[in-house]
Amino acid sequence: MTGLQLPAGAPGARILGFGSYRPRRRVTNDELAETMDTNDEWIQARVGIAERRWAEPDETLLEMSVAAGGKALAASGLDASELDLVLLASASLPRPIPGLAPEIAHKLGAQRPGAFDVNAGCAGWCYALSAAADAIRSGSARNALVIGGERLTDYTDLTDRSTAVIFADGAGAAVLGPSDTPGVGPVVWGSDGDQAEAIAIPQGEAAMSMAGQAVYRWATTRLTATLLTAMDLAGVGPDDIDVFAPHQANLRIIELMAKRLELPARTVIARDVVRSGNTSSASVPLALSALLESGEARSGDVALLLGYGAGLTFAGQVVILP
Amino acid sequence: MSEPANADIQTGLAEILEEVAGVAPADATPEKSFTEDLDVDSLSMVEIATAVEDKFGVAIPDDELANIKTVGDAMDYIQKNRA
Numbered sequence: 001m002t003g004l005q006l007p008a009g010a011p012g013a014r015i016l017g018f019g020s021y022r023p024r025r026r027v028t029n030d031e032l033a034e035t036m037d038t039n040d041e042w043i044q045a046r047v048g049i050a051e052r053r054w055a056e057p058d059e060t061l062l063e064m065s066v067a068a069g070g071k072a073l074a075a076s077g078l079d080a081s082e083l084d085l086v087l088l089a090s091a092s093l094p095r096p097i098p099g100l101a102p103e104i105a106h107k108l109g110a111q112r113p114g115a116f117d118v119n120a121g122c123a124g125w126c127y128a129l130s131a132a133a134d135a136i137r138s139g140s141a142r143n144a145l146v147i148g149g150e151r152l153t154d155y156t157d158l159t160d161r162s163t164a165v166i167f168a169d170g171a172g173a174a175v176l177g178p179s180d181t182p183g184v185g186p187v188v189w190g191s192d193g194d195q196a197e198a199i200a201i202p203q204g205e206a207a208m209s210m211a212g213q214a215v216y217r218w219a220t221t222r223l224t225a226t227l228l229t230a231m232d233l234a235g236v237g238p239d240d241i242d243v244f245a246p247h248q249a250n251l252r253i254i255e256l257m258a259k260r261l262e263l264p265a266r267t268v269i270a271r272d273v274v275r276s277g278n279t280s281s282a283s284v285p286l287a288l289s290a291l292l293e294s295g296e297a298r299s300g301d302v303a304l305l306l307g308y309g310a311g312l313t314f315a316g317q318v319v320i321l322p
Numbered sequence: 323m324s325e326p327a328n329a330d331i332q333t334g335l336a337e338i339l340e341e342v343a344g345v346a347p348a349d350a351t352p353e354k355s356f357t358e359d360l361d362v363d364s365l366s367m368v369e370i371a372t373a374v375e376d377k378f379g380v381a382i383p384d385d386e387l388a389n390i391k392t393v394g395d396a397m398d399y400i401q402k403n404r405a
Contacts, residue, residue: 046365213384217368252365 007139013176014183015322019071020172020289021064023053036161043165048251052168052277054153065149066107068171076175080109085141088117089124089148089281122247122309124281130187132176147173148281157207168277172285185234185318188226192312199310219253224260226316234318238263242301248273248283268296331397338373352394
């Protein structure tokens, strides 16, 4: 035998709809200042966060992911039974075994789809988006749901002012389907594993720690090239970008990246970090959902995405918004 | 009278400080503490280190950056490590 049969696949994949879930509890900087040595001015100057959402006990990772996934399905016009791949990007699972994607798929009413979790830190959703688009293009799946969900507060010392002011909870999701005209561009992904300790839960500890300066330096110096290559591979340039939605880690990083890319003044820049904090792999779909809901971003817009974080990992791609 | 050997370093550093942190060039004098006198925070220090590398070709790793407290410290570091 010289080779095996392969499915026909699709010319491309595109995003059909977004959905999100924001936890009920809004936590302002002033509230944090009551319990730790910090203040609104300090937090806004360093990370640009004004408030964030912290999940309450009933807002589990499962429930938030199902809620965001259900909304994305409704926006896509597809039924859960039409999904044959469900991915959850998360770095804050309640337990290591089993993975959560199969249960999310079941709760949504999907019919035994392929389902697995992706842990690529804050880059997870962009990694999973690419994996799903490639699965559709190759014929391994026809329709896919890609969720980014986090309960980072479960792994944050809420009395540690260096991390408690930053990390937060939420879920965002997108449904993808096949398309004759590609709506998810090629991914530029990679990792710098020599900096594995920069964002980590240290051995024997319960909460995350982050080498803030090292991560800031990495994000502001190493990732501009990733974004430029992602645009180049998709056949677009900075002038074509309607929406720039990088991972919502720190407003200063977002502004610096936008400046270095020399995006046109009309480009809408996602600044969801201001009201959502850093929600790791949920941040890009949460930001895009918010921009589509507010009308700042519109169907057909060309959006430049970038995830980056623990690993260290990064993934960037250009997509067309549904 | 010739200028001191590090005059270009002070000028270049002052330009970086103005660009990154909005510090008036006249305030960027050697005795000034970045955090105490010039209101430069830890993340802006990273941006200054990046800009110093671009302008002078001198890399300042994070552990060295922690020892640089004043404008003069930065000038000395650049002078010592410049090719």
